[in-house]
Amino acid sequence: MSTPGTRTVLVLLDSAGTELRSPVLELITVGRSLGRVEAVALEAPSVGVLAQLGAYGVALVRQAEPSSGGEVVTGDALHLTPVVAEVLAAATRASHADAVLLTSSFPNKEAAARLAFLTEAGLVVDASALTDGGTHLVADKRVFAGSWDVRSEIVTDPAVLTLRANSVVPQPADAAVATEVDALRVELSPAATAARVVSRTVDESAGAGRPALGEAAIVVAGGRGTNGDFGPVTELADALGAAVGATRDAVYEGWHDQFVGQTGVTVAPRLYIGAGISGAPHHRGGMQASQVIVAVNNDPECPLFEISDFAVVGDLADVLPQAAEVLREHRASQG
């Protein structure tokens, strides 16, 4: 592998057609600390995305143009996991990439695994940090519900990683560059399109006006203790510019649409506030890696208090609106 700072790092752009979100900008920021970054897009990059890439120092984006049996593959089929993996494998070859970085969504983890399978790369999913160890890349990862840190070195070239949101603060490059778009022609294997996309619907309104749960710096979550009223939870979230989450039970009750937990969204924000949440292992597994944990519960024996930095024993319907009010005043006083 090459010496530090001179590696080529490939970054998959999740939403090249609209706007790059913070987790992708984090990947580019991490990639720049290792060397030169090139991007891969499954669709034509928007003007705004090209400007973002320029500001982040990415001079080249490879736009995939896959075909299968001579037919151009477009639309929903571009999102099939084996298609994404074969596109990335072709881009890895074209760029002579030393590392390929993806954000840590479920589909991306699978695409990363299949890419590693195709390129015989080492794989780390859900990494919380990536650094250059000199000879090899070194990845950190939190496991067992955030109770252990594991540091691995990836002894293959290339290395494939998915990086958790909020791993670093996105930082534009010192100097902007002009970004070129290159077509990346890929002939897919017949197996890549063996499954057919019957329909694909993107819910544009999901979390309208609030940051996405998996990538927010602050998360306010509600559980059974809300008794179905998420008003106080969303009021505090909005006072903090935070995302709103829930426990699995609360989602099953239909009180909210997205849950934090081992099988739901895993979050590791700077600040997590859990209201009316007892702290069952399933939920803890999805939030225990948060930097600061605050709990509000009327039960002084609430297990979530055991892993909290700050806790209030009280009725969330009183405590949350009061906190929101004080925070709004504070914000107003800061101008």
Next chain:
Amino acid sequence: MRIVVAVKYVPDIHADRGFEGGRVVRRADEGTLNELDENAVEAALRLKEALPEAERETSEVIVLTVAGPDADGAVRRSYQLGADRGVRVSDDAVAGSDYFGTARVLAAAVRRLADEAPVDLVVTGMAALDGLGSVVPALLAAELDLPQLTLAGKLEVEGEPGARTARVTRELDGVEEVLEAPLPAVVSVTDHANDPRMPNFKLIMAGARSRVLDASPRPPRPDAEIVVDKGEGGRALAEYLIRNDLV
């Protein structure tokens, strides 16, 4: 219909989990069938139970695991749920294998089972609660060169024997997708897909590509500062956030 369900024996999430010598500590008495695999077993059993009687009687749900004898608890649990047959692949050479090694061994076992009689479907859970990688189902599909229909919140199988299609509905990160593929295929199901049944009492009575450099337990968090709300709890919370520069 022959359905293979890949399952894993994992350390109980309530137990004290950790590492020794770069590997996860696994003890027979502190393990359990990965809870998310119960959804996979349930999905397979429901597909079998929905078949016409004549075909049902010749159908099989086979539970497959790669592990040492410790994992017999997971296979036993699957029998209690109603699986027809259990296969455990054990070899010291594959102990501690990574995602890729595990997928390769599972694939070899599926091919061996398919040599006896065709396998129509491979079903897995969405993740194992120890590693939480969620990538083995996709790798298993890649190894077997079969279509992957993963992370299904809903699974339907339609058509006549020999010409069946699986259709899954999944919702991930605000994207709802319906995917379809001819069988055989590899399917993983989420914990939304079904409510697993309780073990049957009668059946109970009858029945290195990357290397770990360093794994260390994180220091416990210091005890929380706990405030009891007497009318000013919300203010105390807000002031804590402001004081710690968290707003």
